[in-house]
Amino acid sequence: MTEGNFVDYVKLHVTSGNGGKGSVHLHREKYIAKGGPDGGDGGRGGHIIIRANPNLWTLYHLKFKRHFRAGHGEHGSKNRSTGADGEDIYVDVPLGTVIRDTITQTVIKEITVEGEEFVVAEGGMGGRGNWHFKSSTNQTPRYAQPGVEGTQHDITLELKVLADVGLVGFPNAGKSTLLSVITAAKPKIADYEFTTLKPNLGIVKYRDFKTFVMADIPGIIEGAAEGKGIGHRFLRHIERNSTLLFLIPADAADIKKQYDILLDELRRYNPELLDKERLIAISKCDMLDDELKEELKVELDQQLQIPYIFISSVAQLGLQELKDKLWKMLNE
Template sequence: MTEGNFVDYVKIHLASGNGGKGSVHLHREKYITKGGPDGGDGGRGGHIILKGNRNLWTLFSFKFKRHFKAGHGAHGSKNRSTGADGEDVYLEVPLGTLIRDTETQEVICEVTEDGQELILLEGGLGGRGNWHFKNSVNQTPRYAQPGIPGQERQVTLELKVLADVGLVGFPNAGKSTLLSVLTSAKPKIADYEFTTLKPNLGIVKNRDFQTFVMADIPGIIEGAAEGKGLGHYFLRHIERNATLLFLIPADSADIAKEYHILLDELRRYNPEMLDKDRFVVISKSDMLDDELKAEMKAELDQTLEGAPYMFISSVAQQGLQALKDKLWQMLNA
């Protein structure tokens, strides 16, 4: 999937259908010139219904069409015939989609299960026909109820990527390179910061046909929790990952400091993120010799405060199988 096709934030306008009018009709047929009221009820207006689809990974279908209107209910007719219900509109969204009211920013609902259906806007009820209103005093009512109008609402759809493992790190840490090596994904890779502007997903294949989904999240910078560097747009994708893989390059000035900065940004954005399983990976370790690696291990044992870590190299293909085994073990603990 190209970067331009990954849509994770969109505003749409919704309108449910109006209910049909009740019928004002008096029964007439041969030899019956003054029959009683027999006007039928109006049909219900169409609903706007949200439906989860596990085969979708993006909100791309809403990129070019942002107005959705359900059908109106048909009017009632003679012989107590009820009008047809308005046609419902189904909006299929990927799992992990959050729906907010655009004006109030109130969370309406979220879709997390395949096939899950949620009525966003209910159609208006149809009006009752005049036969409902007859009584001993008024035997031929010549009035009926109008249908109830439908509703209109502006909503915002936010996609939070559902993945087993989320790659977390500063820009240009090698996250896209690792994803391209472990999976068949082809993310954009370049030697400058913020090469990745949209999350990339890939399926990691491990031993014995074991698979799990990995997400390459755009780089986080210090201050991301306050929105710096589009932080809110990036951080929300980490909320749904089961395991967080912190990627820090071996040539970093201070590996432990970078790890704690990343951890602090997650804590300030959503403290519940710290409850997720975490694993630290030191990338680009092919530039380290055994002596330097031993020195770094001694230091990291103290400064990472017990967080598990591993040295790998995506380019030199070092430690990748051990990394996949470790992630599979963490996901199935």
């Protein structure tokens, strides 16, 4: 999937259908000159239904269609015939989609289960026909209920990527390179910051035909929790990852400081992110000789309270050990 095809935020205007009118009709047939009321009910207006589709990975299919209108219910007719219900409109979304009210920004629903359906705009009820209103004192009512009008809503769909492992790091830390090496994903790679502007997903093949999903999130900068850089646009994708892999290059001036900054941005955005399993990968370790690596290990053992591993995506060093550690963390 190319970067331009990854859409994770759309605004929609949805309108449900009106209910059909109840019928005002008096029964008439041969030899029955004055039959009773037999007007049928109006049909229900169509719903707008959000439906989970596991075959979708993005909201791109909604990029150019922002208005959805359901069908109106048919009117009732004679012989107590109920009008047909209006056509329901289904809006398919990928798993991990959050539905918000555009005006209040409150979360209406989170779609996380395959095949899940949620009525976001209910169709209007059909009106009752005049046969409902027959009584001992009014045996020929000449009125019926009109149908209830449908509703209109402005909703926002946000996609939070569903992945097992989320890659966290500063711009140009080598996240996209790692993803391209251990999965079949083809993210854009270049030697400048913010090469990645949208999340990339890749399936990591493990031993005995097992797999897990890894997400490359655009680089975090200091102040991202307040919206700097690309801010909240990508931090929300980390919320659904069960394990966070912090990628810090071996040539960083201070590895511990970089890790602390990244952790602080996650904490300020959502403190619950700190409850996730964490692993640090020191990337670009092919630049270190054995002596430098040993010195760095001694330093990191004193500074870090979480496990770390040395890797090189280009030289393909430590990648199998990285997969083993991640698989163990995911399945503990």
